[in-house]
Amino acid sequence: MPEAIMLVGGKGTRLRPLTTHTPKPMLPVAGVPFIAHQLARAAAAGVTRVVLATSYLAEVFEDHFQDGSPYGIELVYLTEKEPLGTGGAIRNAASGLTCGPDEPVLVFNGDILSGVDIAALRDSHVATGADVTLHLTRVEDPRAFGLVPTDDSGRVLEFLEKPETPEQIVTDQINAGCYVFTRSVIDRIPAGREVSVERETFPELLASGALLRGVVDTSYWLDLGTPGAFVRGSADLVLGKVDSPAVPGPTGEALLLPGAQVDRSAVLSSGTVVSEDAVVGAGAIVEGSVILPGAEIGPDAYIKDSIVGAFSVIGERCSLNGAVIGDGAVLEPDNELPPGLRIACGTLLPIGAVRLTAGPGGCPAGASAAATVHGPGIRVSS
Secondary structure, three states: OOEEEEEOOOOOHHHOOOOOOOOHHHOEEOOEEHHHHHHHHHHHOOOOEEEEEEOOOHHHHHHHHOOOHHHOOEEEEEEOOOOOHHHHHHHHHHHHOOOOOOOEEEEEEOOEEEOOOHHHHHHHHHHHOOOEEEEEEEOOOHHHOOEOOEOOOOEEOOOEOOOOOHHHOOOOEEEEEEEEEEHHHHOOOOOOOOOOHHHHHHHHHHHOOOOEEEEEOOOOEEEOOOHHHHHHHHHHHHHOOOOOOOOOOOOOOEEEOOOOEEOOOOEEEOOEEEOOOOEEOOOOEEEOOEEOOOOEEOOOOEEEOOEEOOOOEEOOOOEEEOOEEOOOOEEOOOOEEOOOOEEOOOOEEOOOOOOOOOOOOOOHHHHHHHHHHHOOOOOOOO
16 A cells, blocks of 8 residues: 545634644644654555645645655645545545555545554455445444444444434444545546545445445544644653654653753643743643643643643743633733633733632723722722
């Protein structure tokens, strides 16, 4: 399997504001753009040529990865002029393949962190003569996913939509977003229009009698589409819970990239990444978080399970728990951000503007407003 297609065209809307200026697959995860981990694992499995199916901010990929030579692979870039869906993107990217009709082609999504054995998936595909082999994983709660039941031999029986009742949960197996296609099968996907591989291509192949096999692999698997999953995936790579040849340093409690400045009294743990030229001040505590390039964490700040955008500033004594801070945002001291809060790029939060507990004293603007409300002659302390 010398060739592969990687789907990296999505806008990553669930990760905004992080994806406002950066495509989701290019966000730094454990110190490098996420797809660097996928490219490294594909190369380790023998893939020598990858077609990147791009769309949103397509130029960012080529500017960074160039021809792919640092990863020991050849990269080809094919951009969708309009959204084509998963199946349409695969068909569009197929024009960049050079293999013959009977050769296997790896196809994988650009937002899945996985420990699946790619070479074993390929070998199973070739040995069984399958038209498509799907990587399947098991999840405790499959209600948010499409289900893929198989028989005892691994043959896919059907593709089921997300179950709405307990009776509809006939399996805990779901599509894990990594496939091996026989090249001729890709060429059967309609060209030039939007096609869903999950809702159209696979069901039609089943109806035509094609052999679709599912390989259940219970190794690490995570969809990085949400901020919480993004932080968790980065931390798990740093902690060594999932292997990647692309992690730029030893595994451990924290990963510091070149130029990072961390005060000796600061405490970093739980798979934290401090990126290039970022600064962590005295007494700060950073747990399981991603601090992007050029960001500044003030003294005595507490950052947990959060993403701090590039060149943003987190003031002293600020507290972030499961928050997302956009690039260039400034949080002045004494702000407390609860889980799920997202701060847009370039936003300025004044001193103590967001609090979960009683904050510091008032401010001149507040005193002026209070005096207006209470009437002239009323002295209001600021």
